[in-house]
Amino acid sequence: MKNQLMLSYCNTENTHPFKGNVDFNKLQSYIDEYGVDKISFVNLEMDVNMAGGQPVSMENLRKLREFCDDYKLKIIYDATRSSENAYFIREREKGYESTPIIEILREMMSYSDGCIYSSKKDCLVNIGGFLATNNLEIFEATRSSVVIYEGLHTYGGMAGRDMEAVARGLREGAQYEYLRYRINQVRYLGELLAKSGVPIVKPIGGHAVFLNALKFLPHIPREQWPAQTLSAAIYEDSAVRAMERGAVSKGRDSQTGENIFPALELVRLTIPRRVYTNSHMEYTAESIVRLYQKRDTIPGLKMVYEPKYLRFFQARFEQVP
Ligand SMILES: Cc1ncc(COP(=O)(O)O)c(C=O)c1O
Structure with a gap:
């Protein structure tokens, strides 16, 4: 079980x-x-x-x-x-x-x-x-x-x-009708990505589409933060702000101080409610598909500033040359 x-x-x-x-x-x-x-x-x-x-x-x-x-x-x-x-x-x-x-x-x-x-x-x-x-x-x-x-x-x-x-x-x-519209909009984005072969978490979630960064950027070692890298690359390409949900979010082991690398290394594309149209979903999908097609050229990141708590909110990164 x-x-x-x-x-x-x-x-x-x-x-x-x-x-x-x-x-x-x-x-x-x-x-x-x-x-x-x-x-x-x-x-x-x-x-x-x-x-x-x-x-x-x-x-x-x-x-x-x-x-x-x-x-x-x-x-x-x-x-x-x-x-x-x-x-x-x-x-x-x-x-x-x-x-x-x-x-x-x-x-x-x-x-x-x-x-x-x-x-x-x-x-x-x-x-x-x-x-x-x-x-x-x-x-x-x-x-x-x-x-x-x-x-x-x-x-x-x-x-x-x-x-x-x-x-x-x-x-x-x-309200059921509102929720149906909301969840279907998230699904619309997820399906556009999945159709183009972009690795996402299935089934598509309620509030967000989650990209599987380990499959998207398999050439980037976990110590170079693949999900953070992908999130930054999306922002650079389209100004769409996503969120890392992987090892940066997970933090360090409180006993050993070592980084914890969870099984999943995800990027969350959280969709605000009643803000965007489906054209915005298409714009977002186009950018991510474009990045997926040139994924081998995306370099990893190193963390150059790490706050003591909740580092995923404030840590800073630089591209690995
Ligand atoms: C389940 C859940 N709880 C809490 C929060 C954080 O809420 P707040 O922004 O009010 O701190 C989030 C943010 O995405 C969330 O997904």
Whole structure:
């Protein structure tokens, strides 16, 4: 089971419908290694970025609840992309074909103790985020600390009009017709690339198309950051800004200080909502296909500045001569 899931998620050609699913053997191995007392909560992301924007199934969420109940472990979602995840459940999971997205979301949330949410994504707004919980203990504890870090618990540092926009966006972003348009636009870009032989993660993710940099630039060693290289090359060619999701993002081992090279080395082409037309998708695809055709000529990068934390936001690179 463990190997099957690992294989499905690492194999970018494998079209398993829910490659974001939790691998319970792996979770069990963490519990065995560290002890349940050392684990504050299980954090689960919707439309998992590091797996290529892949959804989690309802069955997996339900099983995770049962699993965590056995250990009295809390579950906190990163629900930022939960509406898009719900769309995939409706599209791919038996029994949900005609369930309203809002009901799918309610069931998904019922298996968690709370969630964090960056509203700039599925809530269709410019700014804001929130923490929601149905657990009184978490509510009391976070209500006190939010005053220190953000603002009073009633507004958490946000302006009233931004909160109003989030409340509306949460509903609007969960409409089936909107989600269908949104996910189909991402798919349109992915299919244009796949048709031209560009290696992408399959199935195409909810919020982004992910390029497989190890296959795109096989001549660049991992120490020269193939995904970062590809992301920079795309920007240089077309001014389209992409995001590295590989070894730069993964960082260093906290014990040994060595770089960690994850199984996947990806470039994320994240599509903002309700901003671009399909012509923009075509423009982006043309640039990437052009680069793919001359991929052998693209040189790698060396990191010349590395901040202590979250290096993928601020590290600087130079081309290897
Ligand atoms: C699942 C998920 N959570 C959180 C974030 C980051 O949110 P913010 O920009 O509000 O820090 C992202 C960004 O892409 C994301 O994909």
